[in-house]
Amino acid sequence: MDGRRILYVIVCGAGPAPQVDRLVRSAHGRGWGVCVVPTPAAVDFVDVAMLEALTGYPVHSRYRRPGESGRLPKADAIIVAPATYNTINKWTHGIADNYALGLLAELVPLGVRTAVLPFVNSALAANPVFMRSIGELRAMGVRVLFGPGEFEPHPPGTGGTRLDAYPWESVLDAVEGCG
Structure with missing residues (x-):
């Protein structure tokens, strides 16, 4: 678009998702061009038209069909927020059954700096599978903001607060501090 660094924001279907424009506006203020990629579950959480107008890029939630236009520019960094239990576990187990997970499966091993901010309840966070997945992401060089001193899980049923x-x-x- 105009030579700015490009940030992919992968949005999952969790409570904070409708407020992702806050992140987009802040990133713009820091000189980033932003491409928003909602998971299939997040599509109903976000205002696609508003995000396309705000970013100047199409919002992709699925793979493009052959011949379809709308290719996104190359990513310099990725944020996954809010990151759900499901997306984190699928990602670390190599499941790329949607466009967002396909991007993560491809771009993180290529060294694209990535930060993740989970939004999960304490029951899900206590699941050993989830904790192993957090460890796997960190081992891959992904910056995960989770745990004491970072963003902590909330009690079940209280996410709205x-x-x-x-x-x-x-x-x-x-x-911005990765890499």
């Missing part, structure tokens, strides 16, 4: 406190700026700081 944490939406305004979701630290969009922290995940942007983290991806």
Whole structure:
């Protein structure tokens, strides 16, 4: 578009997703061009038209068909936020059954700096599979903002009370500090 660094924001279907424009606006203020990629579950959470107008890029939630236009520019960095239990576990187990997971499966091994900000409840976070997945992401060089001193899980059924406190700026700081 205009030579700016390009940030892919992968949005999952969790409570803070409708507020992803906060992250986009903040990233623009720091000189990033932003491409938003919602998971299939997140499509109903976000305002696609508003995000396309705000970013100047198409919002892709599925693979393009042969001959279809709308290719995204090359990513310099990736943020996955809010990251769900499902997406984190699928990603670390090599499941790329949607466009967002396909991008992560491809771009992270290529060294594209990546930061993740989970939004999960404490019951899901206590699952040993999830904790192994967090460890796997960190072993891959992904900056995961999760645990004491970072963003902690919320008690089941209380996620709605944490939406305004979701630290969009922290995940942007983290991806800028990666690499």
